[in-house]
Amino acid sequence: MWEYTDKVKEHFLNPRNVGELDDANAVGETGSLNCGDALKLFLKVNESERIVDASFMTFGCASAVASSSALTEIIKGMTLDDAAKVTNDDISDYLGGLPKAKMHCSVMGQSALRKAIADYRGVQIMEKPGEMVCECFEVTDLEILEAVKTKGIGTTDDVIDYLKAGGGCGCCLERIEELIESVKVKG
Amino acid sequence: MTITYTDNNATTRVADEVIEEMLPFFGELYGNPSSMHTFGDQVEKKIKQARQRVADLINADPQEIIFTSCGTESDNAAIRAALGAAPEKKHIITSNVEHPAVKNLYQHLEKREGYRVTFVPVDKKGVLDLDLLYKSMTEDTALVSLMWANNETGVLFPIEAIAEKVGEKGILFHTDAVQAAGKVPIDVQKAPVDMLSLSGHKIHAPKGIGVLYVKKGFKFSPFLIGGHQEKGRRGGTENSASIIGMGRASELALENLSVMDTRVKELRDYLQESLLAKIPACSVNGHLEQRLPNTLSIGFDAVEGESILLLLDQEGICASSGSACTSGSLDPSHVLMAMEVPYKSAHGSIRFSLSHYNTREEMDHIITTMESVIARLRAMSPFWKAGKSTS
Numbered sequence: 054m055w056e057y058t059d060k061v062k063e064h065f066l067n068p069r070n071v072g073e074l075d076d077a078n079a080v081g082e083t084g085s086l087n088c089g090d091a092l093k094l095f096l097k098v099n100e101s102e103r104i105v106d107a108s109f110m111t112f113g114c115a116s117a118v119a120s121s122s123a124l125t126e127i128i129k130g131m132t133l134d135d136a137a138k139v140t141n142d143d144i145s146d147y148l149g150g151l152p153k154a155k156m157h158c159s160v161m162g163q164s165a166l167r168k169a170i171a172d173y174r175g176v177q178i179m180e181k182p183g184e185m186v187c188e189c190f191e192v193t194d195l196e197i198l199e200a201v202k203t204k205g206i207g208t209t210d211d212v213i214d215y216l217k218a219g220g221g222c223g224c225c226l227e228r229i230e231e232l233i234e235s236v237k238v239k240g
Numbered sequence: 241m242t243i244t245y246t247d248n249n250a251t252t253r254v255a256d257e258v259i260e261e262m263l264p265f266f267g268e269l270y271g272n273p274s275s276m277h278t279f280g281d282q283v284e285k286k287i288k289q290a291r292q293r294v295a296d297l298i299n300a301d302p303q304e305i306i307f308t309s310c311g312t313e314s315d316n317a318a319i320r321a322a323l324g325a326a327p328e329k330k331h332i333i334t335s336n337v338e339h340p341a342v343k344n345l346y347q348h349l350e351k352r353e354g355y356r357v358t359f360v361p362v363d364k365k366g367v368l369d370l371d372l373l374y375k376s377m378t379e380d381t382a383l384v385s386l387m388w389a390n391n392e393t394g395v396l397f398p399i400e401a402i403a404e405k406v407g408e409k410g411i412l413f414h415t416d417a418v419q420a421a422g423k424v425p426i427d428v429q430k431a432p433v434d435m436l437s438l439s440g441h442k443i444h445a446p447k448g449i450g451v452l453y454v455k456k457g458f459k460f461s462p463f464l465i466g467g468h469q470e471k472g473r474r475g476g477t478e479n480s481a482s483i484i485g486m487g488r489a490s491e492l493a494l495e496n497l498s499v500m501d502t503r504v505k506e507l508r509d510y511l512q513e514s515l516l517a518k519i520p521a522c523s524v525n526g527h528l529e530q531r532l533p534n535t536l537s538i539g540f541d542a543v544e545g546e547s548i549l550l551l552l553d554q555e556g557i558c559a560s561s562g563s564a565c566t567s568g569s570l571d572p573s574h575v576l577m578a579m580e581v582p583y584k585s586a587h588g589s590i591r592f593s594l595s596h597y598n599t600r601e602e603m604d605h606i607i608t609t610m611e612s613v614i615a616r617l618r619a620m621s622p623f624w625k626a627g628k629s630t631s
């Protein structure tokens with residue numbers, strides 16, 4: 054069984070802000086049924102770009118539900134500029150940490166938030182820079198390199214845990230290994 | 241909280257009768273069965289009785305029974321012994337829904353030891369493609385290893401017929417009967433297999449005891465090389481208490497076979513029909529008839545397995561899920577994927593596996609709890625709208 058913190062369990066059993074927000078003016082969706090988890094984030098943003106309400110719909114495991122719930126609690130009351138700075142680590146920290154294999158649940162929260170903000174501002178999320186490595190979960194080489202450098206991770210399993218990259222069909226595992234090696238070589 | 245235990249394909253409660261029979265061998269009867277004194281010999285006599293009882297469960301000769309430490313050891317020992325018996329042959333066959341104890345060893349043999357492997361597929365109901373199986377057998381085939389019953393879906397393979405065909409070709413045949421034992425009759429006279437694996441903790445014996453049946457006449461080379469125990473076929477001082485427990489559990493399993501096929505099956509069917517009737521958008525995984533009487537694998541659209549399990553856990557209900565949701569490999573189990581169960585229900589697949597200890601009241605508790613758990617998770621699922629799956 055997963056070692057979830059009490060806070061994760063509590064947010065899973067009593068998730069905050071569940072459901073569609075009728076007067077939402079920004080929506081961000083990430084994940085899919087095939088992937089095993091998905092999050093739809095609803096925001097109500099006022100004229101001064103402050104998030105006055107947030108809600109979510111989530112399909113996924115306990116940590117996916119808890120991460121979504123935590124995310125909505127974190128961003129309520131924030132300006133969009135501040136919300137744009139929220140990272141997956143903030144979500145994980147809010148919950149007292151997530152098991153390593155479940156870190157992608159918090160990444161999913163960050164991704165849905167970025168998409169919702171872009172939706173509000175009417176900007177297309179730019180095509181991700183870099184080369185697409187994991188087609189299953191749409192993860193680029195730059196994202197993998199960034200994660201390897203900043204999160205202190207050094208194996209393909211770690212990359213799967215954090216980004217899901219390589220956790221689907223597995224075709225890209227060799228490429229991920231090369232990327233990890235390239236960081237190690239450069240130091 | 242009261243525990244409702246319906247995860248018997250994972251492990252079972254050790255029967256009171258088994259514990260009672262084992263206890264003296266943890267305490268005063270600690271002698272080594274190999275010793276040249278009466279004190280040790282009384283243990284040897286009980287082990288002999290246990291060997292007979294296990295043999296009776298599968299209609300074998302006691303000399304054909306080797307005690308091991310677990311089902312995985314039995315599977316490994318069998319497969320290695322088969323390869324050792326035909327070292328010039330480099331092709332091996334199994335199915336694509338095997339337990340990891342066989343599947344991962346086969347993959348290892350393919351990757352690291354130069355074997356050509358045929359993983360025979362199953363259809364959408366989990367039924368094995370027999371045509372392909374028979375066509376893939378060649379002069380170069382050393383071994384066919386197939387499970388008797390699938391741990392996740394309970395689907396049964398026609399081992400008797402297959403063993404006959406494989407034997408005709410002069411190819412060795414091993415079956416992992418860990419999930420079948422105690423749930424359906426096993427008779428090695430009718431199913432002429434060369435080797436067969438059993439595990440104690442699936443039939444109300446303790447963990448840490450397994451059995452490998454090896455047909456008389458097969459030149460078996462040991463996996464654990466050591467002392468003369470088990471006639472030199474498995475080194476290591478006998479785990480007397482567990483072997484004796486395995487014997488008693490085998491005896492009970494044989495007695496309870498009819499209960500499995502009647503009362504336990506009725507409970508399973510009641511659970512299945514009630515869930516199908518009361519919860520929309522769910523479906524049973526696996527063939528409805530060619531299936532263990534105690535197993536129900538059922539998928540619920542638009543919800544995820546781990547969430548279901550944790551909410552069931554809140555009510556003391558123990559089951560397991562077909563969704564991996566581990567280490568980022570978010571694909572559902574290889575068994576459900578091999579059966580091409582659609583993602584929308586595969587991720588939300590739950591396995592209930594019953595034993596004769598279960599009651600109708602427990603089934604009612606599960607049914608009511610499942611109704612509310614599924615409704616609660618669907619209410620927050622982005623793939624569920626107005627009583628329907630939207631994917």
